[in-house]
Amino acid sequence: MPRIAYRSRWIFPVSAPPIENGIVETQAGRIVDVRAAHRGEPAIDLGEVALLPALVNAHTHLEFSSLERPLGRPGIGFADWIAEVVAWKRRSPVEGSSLAKRLSIAAGSSESWRFGVGAVGEIATEPWEPDVYDHPMLSCVLFHELLGLAPERAAAAWERFSEIAESDASLRPSIDEVPADGSSASVTTAPLHELGVSPHAPYTVGLEQTKRGVEWAASRRRPLAMHVAESIDERELMTEGTGPLRELLERVGAWVPQAFGRRDGWRALLTLLSGAPRVALVHANFLSPDEFDLVATHRDHFTIVHCPRTHAFFGHARHPVDQALQRGIPLALGTDSRASNPDLSIWREARHAAMRHPQHAAHGWIDSITTTAAAAIGVADRFGSLAAGRSWLPCVIELPRDAPDRPNAEFLLQESTAEPRPLIEPPSGMPRFA
Ligand SMILES: [Zn+2]
Structure with missing residues (x-):
């Protein structure tokens, strides 16, 4: 099963400090590594977002x-x-x-x-x-x-x-x-x-x-x-x-x-x-x-x-x-x-x-x-952080143009009006309640 790498402007693993220009490597639906990107490294670019665990x-x-x-x-x-x-x-x-x-x-x-x-x-x-x-x-x-x-x-x-x-x-x-x-x-x-x-x-x-x-x-x-x-x-x-x-x-x-x-x-x-x-x-x-x-x-x-x-x-x-x-x-x-x-x-x-x-x-x-x-609720082995071994089920928060250079938890939760959404969206046609 090949590894897939995703790049995000910011990663908030929760269990570790935020990572700027971070990479999450996944395999078979699980996270295998979370780290800073190497220069020029190929990855699927998620753009100007903060990536959090589901x-x-x-x-x-x-x-x-x-x-x-x-x-x-x-x-x-x-x-x-x-x-x-x-x-x-x-x-x-x-x-x-x-x-x-x-x-x-x-x-x-x-x-x-x-x-x-x-x-x-x-x-x-x-x-x-x-x-x-x-x-x-x-x-x-x-x-x-x-x-x-x-x-x-x-x-x-x-x-x-x-x-x-x-x-x-x-x-x-x-x-x-x-x-x-x-x-x-x-x-x-x-x-x-x-x-x-x-x-x-x-x-x-x-x-x-x-x-x-x-x-x-x-x-x-x-x-x-x-x-x-x-x-x-x-x-x-x-x-x-x-x-x-x-x-x-x-x-x-x-x-x-x-x-x-x-x-x-x-x-x-x-x-x-x-x-x-x-x-x-x-x-x-x-x-x-x-x-x-x-x-x-x-x-x-x-x-x-x-x-x-x-x-x-x-x-x-x-x-x-x-x-x-x-x-x-x-x-x-x-x-x-x-x-x-x-x-x-x-x-x-x-x-x-x-x-x-x-x-x-x-x-x-x-x-x-x-x-x-x-x-x-007894699911910490799969959920709660972006770390090796956990499920690859992140949510993303769009970072606005005027976001600070180093957005922190306070900015995401209390200052920005953007809200988390799942990275994996349901197919169009499914009901949307948000
Ligand atoms: Zn109740």
Whole structure:
């Protein structure tokens, strides 16, 4: 298999400093070298662009991608929004209609790719049809959603998940199965579909069910994601057993009194989750400093996933990103879904975060949508940086005529209006959502 060299005005490998007039050498869909160009060296010239690795969206729910705008209104109470989501799923053709869900996920996959995203951490729900995620380029870690507060419901959901996990061989090969020398082009260039598990959230899944998910993740070495401490309503439910989420659970007949009202509820949950090999704590908007200390003791395998524009939609108090970063806890970003976000651009999430938290450097926010996000969902072997061994799936940002001589992360993220696009565009005629 011949090597192909690409030249770019600037390369931002993310895992290494930017390279001016850089070369990426590829073979069979993988990067074999990233370096400065030699004088007169033949290469495919990509022009006046900055080349970055494909972006990684650490948390989304693509089944809501057919929504033109978020559900509810900005500033809506969390329990009220959950009620809106439940009502939408009931009246929407997505509920119970495989075709509508398929179209919504296809739209979300295309939209993600158009925004320069190469891999997503997707919360995948029943009915379980992993082929709905087939897209020519986008890789997905499918975090199967686990629900169940009441023991009977939890047991039925677990039985169903066990069947899916048993037939996991039907998913595409995981990175562990790709030959290290990249000798199989058909495998190295195919998008990755890998199974993970997601106990949904403390208000929908009990500790017993979460424990099953943790044990499965540990035995199969698969990633786990869970919505944690997303709202003040959830915090009240966990520690006091009261509030709007209790009222909602009572209304829908899902209230299980013994599941809530524990003062040490968060510590018990975080300790339980630490048994999984890789944990994405999604949101973590309302953890206390003590609880961040506990997360920090597991920072080698915990990542906090912040969803900046969804956070703003709910009008939550400022996200405690400082609490995480001061303790060295990895921080990734996600879009969450179109039920609470205007689009699926992870770059715009990083822009929003950089604007909201200017004390953190722009390159740190780019890490949050590349290397750290890839690690959070267990795909760092393929994604997150332009480096030897990684997939050749870059995105490009056009450099304007008045770009500085040495454009940096701050320029790309906060000063330039240009946005990333995939180097490999879909054929004309495919839907464009960006
Ligand atoms: Zn979510």
